[in-house]
Amino acid sequence: MLTAGISSLQFSAFRNYAQLQLELRASLIVIIGDNGVGKTNILEALSLLSPGKGLRSSKLSQMTTFDITPLPCWTVAANLKEDGFDTILGTGLEYTSSGSEKRRLKINGNIVRSQADFAEHLNVIWIVPAMARLFQESGSIRRKFVDRMAYAFDPTHTNRLHRYEHYLRERSTLLREGRGDSTWLASLEKNLAEDGIAIVHARAEVVRNVTEHQPTDSASPFPRFFAQMRGEVEEWCRHMTAVAAEEKLRLAFANNRTQDAHTGGSVFGPHRSDLFVKHLGKQIPAELCSTGEQKMLLIALTLAFTKVQMEQSNRVTLLLLDDVIAHLDSHYRHYLFQELCQMVEKGAKLQTWMTGTSLSDFVYLKQSAQYIRIKNTTLYDGYDDNDS
Structure with missing residues (x-):
């Protein structure tokens, strides 16, 4: 049962998704699919609910679905559940009268000026494949x-x-x-x-x-x-x-x-x-x-x-782990899963989203995670033993 985290996620004209809506019910979310089907795009949408440019640091216009004419403005909205209360966080691309791109920010339908306002409600941190070189990159x-x-x-x-x-x-x-x-x-x-x-x-x-x-x-x-x-x-x-x-x-x-x-x-x-x-x-x-x-x-x-x-913090944290599990052997995977489960059991306001290509890598979480499977851009909710 989800006590703190994103309970629903919707976005439109974002990356390879013309429309997407997810209903979430767990503190551990596992997204399974072949490479290139849009798993990371879902995590990127979540990362935009925090200060900054998201986990890819892309230009706003680069996140639009390009196979739609004319090019639309993308939107992302999420319902944040915490302590029995719901907060709607929304962001998207809009253009100014001069034609320059601008980030639109809303909380509970009200426009806010600063991305820091999102950080008052939610913290988002991620590990993505590009960060494997964190200690080799610039300061x-x-x-x-x-x-x-x-x-x-x-x-x-x-x-x-x-x-x-x-x-x-x-x-x-x-x-x-x-x-x-x-x-x-x-x-x-x-x-x-x-x-x-x-x-x-x-x-x-x-x-x-x-x-x-x-x-x-x-x-x-x-x-x-x-x-x-x-x-x-x-x-x-x-x-x-x-x-x-x-x-x-x-x-x-x-x-x-x-x-x-x-x-x-x-x-x-x-x-x-x-x-x-x-x-x-x-x-x-x-x-x-x-x-x-x-x-x-x-x-x-x-x-x-x-x-x-x-x-030390009362805010909800989203932990986004993109294709991280594939690099861990079973001992490392089981320890990581155990730590994440125990933190939630102890009351942590933590929701972890993980992506992978093999359902069998996540079998340890079968009783505690919500599984979202992507096949040919279609999303399926639930664990399927035939995919293991």
Whole structure:
């Protein structure tokens, strides 16, 4: 029985679906189908109910169903069930009078301006195949991974990020064009320092919590890890008060105006931070681990996050696992399934959505999950032994 999560999902003109409606009744949802039938598209629609561009980071117009003429504007709506109450979250593509694309956001039928409003009701985190290279990619990818976790505990985190990026762009433009007076620049740098230190603290707190909540039982096949946000500003914050760190960052911005005018951005700030992860069993950084070990570390981080969420946040979390199970042997799969089931049994406001091509990979969940099978773009509800 579903106590917290998405109880219904509808979308139109989205990717390969002209229309889709799902009624959900479980905390574990398994979507089975061949490659290319649209499993990931369903998870992408769910990911758009959170701040950001979704799990593919696509342009809004790229999500439209292209075999319909004229090209329609896609819509996604979901009924969020929590503590006996229902909240309708909706988003979609619309065009402004000038023809530019725009994201429409609604909660209970009322238009809202900020994607952060979604984070007040729902947190969404995902693992997709592209993230297998999380520890090999640029620091910006890892920062986004941490920021999605930070939204779960502080929805205003996304507003701070947007403000910080806006102030940084405005300062860069003024410095490049040489038209900003010192008072104007000083005001921007003060705002940058305040939001920047708040961002650093929010990231550090969530990473610390994730590290402390990783499984400690000997039965866990997933590697233990040490995780920490690193950067020059992070070092300041570890050794001084927030007020002192703000002042030091403000002075760093002021003292580096000439250099920043030539290079753009800033030498200092949370946009330079990175997530460091060490495999404790091997005592080596994650980026030096094998591809398989990196995948296991990513799952271990995500499992630890769900435990933090269960203990410290009142919001519902959607955990989207796209084609993750295929890379795990039976021991890893059973442990992961067991952990997810136990968290729900203990009262976690967690709904997990998993995709795969083989029903047999999910047979362990036969009594607890809702199965959605996709064949030739048609969706079927329920477990079918003939597909095992």
